Amino acid sequence: MLLIHCPYCQEERPELEFRNTGEAHIARPADIANISDEAFEVFFFLRDNPKGLTYERWRHIHGCGRFFNAVRDTVSDKFVTTYKAGLPKVAVVRADDGSVRVSDRVEGAGL
Amino acid sequence: MRKYSIFAVAREAMRGHKGWDKQWTSPEPKKEYDVIIVGAGGHGLGTAYYLAKEHGITNIAVIEKGWLGGGNTGRNTTIIRSNYLYDESAGLYNHALNLWEGLSQDLNYNVMYSARGVMMLSHNVHDVQGAKRHIHANRLNGVDNEWMTPEQAKAFCPPLNISQTARYPVMGAALQRRGGVARHDAVAWGYARGAADRGVHVIQNCEVTGVRRGADGAVEGVDTTRGFIGARKVGVVAAGHTSVIMEMAGVRMPLESFPLQALVSEPVKPIFPCVVMSNTVHAYISQSDKGELVIGAGTDQYTSYSQTGGLHILSHTLDAICEMFPIFNRMKMLRSWGGIVDVTPDRSPIVGKTPVPGLFVNCGWGTGGFKATPGSAHVFAHTIARDEPHRINAGFTLDRFRSGRLIDEAAAAAVAH
Numbered sequence: 452m453l454l455i456h457c458p459y460c461q462e463e464r465p466e467l468e469f470r471n472t473g474e475a476h477i478a479r480p481a482d483i484a485n486i487s488d489e490a491f492e493v494f495f496f497l498r499d500n501p502k503g504l505t506y507e508r509w510r511h512i513h514g515c516g517r518f519f520n521a522v523r524d525t526v527s528d529k530f531v532t533t534y535k536a537g538l539p540k541v542a543v544v545r546a547d548d549g550s551v552r553v554s555d556r557v558e559g560a561g562l
Numbered sequence: 563m564r565k566y567s568i569f570a571v572a573r574e575a576m577r578g579h580k581g582w583d584k585q586w587t588s589p590e591p592k593k594e595y596d597v598i599i600v601g602a603g604g605h606g607l608g609t610a611y612y613l614a615k616e617h618g619i620t621n622i623a624v625i626e627k628g629w630l631g632g633g634n635t636g637r638n639t640t641i642i643r644s645n646y647l648y649d650e651s652a653g654l655y656n657h658a659l660n661l662w663e664g665l666s667q668d669l670n671y672n673v674m675y676s677a678r679g680v681m682m683l684s685h686n687v688h689d690v691q692g693a694k695r696h697i698h699a700n701r702l703n704g705v706d707n708e709w710m711t712p713e714q715a716k717a718f719c720p721p722l723n724i725s726q727t728a729r730y731p732v733m734g735a736a737l738q739r740r741g742g743v744a745r746h747d748a749v750a751w752g753y754a755r756g757a758a759d760r761g762v763h764v765i766q767n768c769e770v771t772g773v774r775r776g777a778d779g780a781v782e783g784v785d786t787t788r789g790f791i792g793a794r795k796v797g798v799v800a801a802g803h804t805s806v807i808m809e810m811a812g813v814r815m816p817l818e819s820f821p822l823q824a825l826v827s828e829p830v831k832p833i834f835p836c837v838v839m840s841n842t843v844h845a846y847i848s849q850s851d852k853g854e855l856v857i858g859a860g861t862d863q864y865t866s867y868s869q870t871g872g873l874h875i876l877s878h879t880l881d882a883i884c885e886m887f888p889i890f891n892r893m894k895m896l897r898s899w900g901g902i903v904d905v906t907p908d909r910s911p912i913v914g915k916t917p918v919p920g921l922f923v924n925c926g927w928g929t930g931g932f933k934a935t936p937g938s939a940h941v942f943a944h945t946i947a948r949d950e951p952h953r954i955n956a957g958f959t960l961d962r963f964r965s966g967r968l969i970d971e972a973a974a975a976a977v978a979h
């Protein structure tokens with residue numbers, strides 16, 4: 452079972468308290484009824500599903516109830532970091548020894 | 563290839579078993595093939611087998627990063643059934659079931675297909691209505707599936723607890739008598755032997771690291787840990803790793819990869835005559851010929867390529883097993899393992915062409931594709947050979963997520979298996 456740090460509660464809690472809610476930083480189209488079928492497919496169905504670092508959303512459903520984002524390695528299942536919803540995508544760097552840490556640089560817009 | 567038969571066994575018994583051939587060879591990869599299949603699971607090996615046997619295409623390489631059958635094919639709980647709700651699914655899974663029945667003879671290899679019956683339990687009113695709806699839909703599609711009262715279910719499977727005070731009371735069950743199990747490894751081995759005998763190269767310990775496309779966008783071959791190998795047609799049959807390989811070709815997939823676990827008990831004498839599934843409490847159980855209870859658990863909630871899942875997933879399943887079969891609650895579990903399953907949004911597979919000319923994909927079987935192995939391989943071979951889908955897989959396209967023509971077994975079954 453994973454141990455997950457909730458950035459709101461500022462506590463590491465067992466996975467059973469959380470619900471994974473899929474890939475993070477996917478923007479819901481503002482005008483969803485009028486987007487093309489292609490754009491809807493990209494938004495709704497296509498996923499990166501990376502082997503390596505993934506950006507995902509979690510919800511602390513049996514705790515504070517809030518959504519937040521995480522960076523996790525899907526090979527080791529280890530979390531690199533978790534951060535509050537609405538913050539920009541956190542950039543991470545992989546060091547020569549394979550370890551991953553949050554970089555100082557920030558990229559992308561907040562979603 | 564020497565045929566396996568009672569006479570061959572007798573002859574070899576006299577000669578100290580020195581005359582058996584290797585079941586398949588380990589050739590050096592050639593520079594170029596007509597078709598490359600990525601992934602030597604049952605679906606990939608079967609595809610090569612049917613390409614060679616039914617379409618006369620034998621210049622084929624099946625490229626496998628590990629050992630053949632070491633993916634989900636060798637990790638699954640081997641439940642075979644075809645009682646799916648929608649017409650497309652009934653067509654595909656029943657095609658597979660028809661092939662299962664003659665597969666050992668066709669391959670001259672005992673895949674131990676055992677039609678011992680798959681019984682799916684109903685624990686509440688919603689389950690009962692859902693099961694009966696399936697039974698009627700199946701009947702219209704010519705798929706066998708019948709309703710059992712709790713007493714009939716108990717008679718069919720004596721260890722079942724049908725007490726109405728049980729935590730998960732049994733209100734009835736749907737039984738597919740033609741359903742059952744098969745020996746998973748033998749399926750991979752039998753197809754590998756049959757394909758190799760027709761000239762197919764099965765290349766193990768060779769990982770695909772890139773998909774090369776020409777100026778016109780069409781596939782030219784694959785980069786591997788043993789160098790570039792050319793082919794104008796490439797079929798990706800890589801289960802949980804499909805997104806990774808398709809990304810190499812520049813195609814983003816409607817897939818997510820999750821760990822799925824199973825476990826077996828210590829071996830005991832024959833006690834469990836059939837397969838029992840409960841989607842509602844999420845537990846699946848049968849008994850292998852070795853005597854182990856084979857138990858399937860659920861997926862973890864997060865994507866992962868680790869091939870290990872959380873312990874709480876297993877214990878949740880064992881809670882349910884012990885409630886439904888109190889007789890098993892002191893049995894010891896021997897081993898557990900995980901596979902990585904590729905799940906589509908509608909829980910139906912994708913078998914067909916891709917936006918890249920020459921690139922084909924067979925994936926999205928998720929938690930329940932073993933049962934489809936012969937049917938999937940058969941129609942995928944047709945699709946690759948003819949460059950157009952077989953009637954049976956025509957609906958299982960990649961672009962259904964754009965057109966909206968989903969085959970929503972997810973909504974129909976709440977769980978795939």
Ligand SMILES: Cc1cc2nc3c(=O)[nH]c(=O)nc-3n(C[C@H](O)[C@H](O)[C@H](O)COP(=O)(O)OP(=O)(O)OC[C@H]3O[C@@H](n4cnc5c(N)ncnc54)[C@H](O)[C@@H]3O)c2cc1C
Nearest residue numbers: 601603604605627633634635638639641770901931932933
């Ligand atoms: C625990 C568990 C229980 C299951 N129970 C059932 C069940 O009861 N009934 C049922 O019908 N289904 C079940 N399934 C699902 C079933 O196992 C799969 O749907 C099916 O076996 C998929 O077969 P495949 O040949 O497509 O994939 P696999 O057997 O996984 O083969 C894919 C192959 O591709 C290879 N590969 C991946 N990446 C690369 C690369 N880059 N280069 C070269 N090769 C690569 C892999 O090593 C692997 O051998 C279960 C699965 C699991 C994990």
Ligand SMILES: [Zn+2]
Nearest residue numbers: 457460511515
């Ligand atoms: Zn919290």
